[in-house]
Amino acid sequence: MNNIEIDFWGVRGSVPSPGPKTAKYGGNTSCLEVRCGENLLIFDAGTGIKELAADITFGEPLNADLFLSHTHLDHVCGLPFFEPLFRGDTKLRIWGGHLSPDRKIYDVLQSLMRDPLWPVQLEDMQADITFCDFLAGDVLRPTIDITIKTVALNHPNGATGYRINYKNKSICYITDTEHFADRIDQDILQLISNSDILIYDSTYTPEDYPNRVGWGHSTWNEGVKLAITGNVKKFVVFHHNPDHSDVEMDLIAKEVAKVMPNAVVAREGMKLCP
Numbered sequence: 001m002n003n004i005e006i007d008f009w010g011v012r013g014s015v016p017s018p019g020p021k022t023a024k025y026g027g028n029t030s031c032l033e034v035r036c037g038e039n040l041l042i043f044d045a046g047t048g049i050k051e052l053a054a055d056i057t058f059g060e061p062l063n064a065d066l067f068l069s070h071t072h073l074d075h076v077c078g079l080p081f082f083e084p085l086f087r088g089d090t091k092l093r094i095w096g097g098h099l100s101p102d103r104k105i106y107d108v109l110q111s112l113m114r115d116p117l118w119p120v121q122l123e124d125m126q127a128d129i130t131f132c133d134f135l136a137g138d139v140l141r142p143t144i145d146i147t148i149k150t151v152a153l154n155h156p157n158g159a160t161g162y163r164i165n166y167k168n169k170s171i172c173y174i175t176d177t178e179h180f181a182d183r184i185d186q187d188i189l190q191l192i193s194n195s196d197i198l199i200y201d202s203t204y205t206p207e208d209y210p211n212r213v214g215w216g217h218s219t220w221n222e223g224v225k226l227a228i229t230g231n232v233k234k235f236v237v238f239h240h241n242p243d244h245s246d247v248e249m250d251l252i253a254k255e256v257a258k259v260m261p262n263a264v265v266a267r268e269g270m271k272l273c274p
Helices: 047-057 105-112 186-192 221-230 246-260
Strands: 006-011 030-037 039-043 065-069 089-097 127-132 139-143 147-151 160-166 169-174 197-201 236-239
Touching: 006 169, 030 047, 030 160, 039 139, 065 160, 089 105, 089 139, 105 127, 139 186, 139 197, 147 186, 160 186, 169 186, 186 221, 197 221, 221 236, 221 246, 236 246
Parallel strands: 039 065, 065 089, 089 127, 169 197, 197 236
Antiparallel strands: 006 030, 030 039, 139 147, 147 160, 160 169
């Protein structure tokens, strides 16, 4: 298998929001499964990663790379529930680019899984875990045929955006970033230019945003502006506001379609292939 396939396991932001009002789009927080041929890449470890684990538990021994956009709770709170961590045949490399040089990804995750917050310590996990710290802006090569470019995002405590390049296809994962009022973020624009798919932080509507300036999130219309300017083939609305019901998300989908007909709104269970 030489193609790329994306599976969306968690599409919500800030806090899980399960229930009948969010059943269509899903209430789990951020987690993507990206298959590049036989290689498994995971992006973020929100509560959606538990659903991913259920899907892969009975397969071959897990050998994967987990890339974190950052370590705010909604993006890592699913990690203690990731069942493959309790198996000795699991090999997992965890990457983080927003902490160096002052902190290490191991130390931050260890503090998450520590008494009295959690009964099972990170060092008790049976999996073979490697912690890979880098600086946002570095180019990563998890395998010989995958190149991942990175960029620093505009978010409290820092965050990292990713561009995955594989077999002449490219996917950009840009979540937890706030746009600038007076200009397009040139670093992001350079990263996403001419990519096949852009998955972008669209937490707020244009009406929501004025009361949330400085909170570290963007809007779907700013994402569309980036996608059009960057000549992106497909735009994906992502990191949905936990207060937005399915009815509201349907309205957003209609508004987005008016200005970018090939755009899609992410939902749990959705699959995309560039």
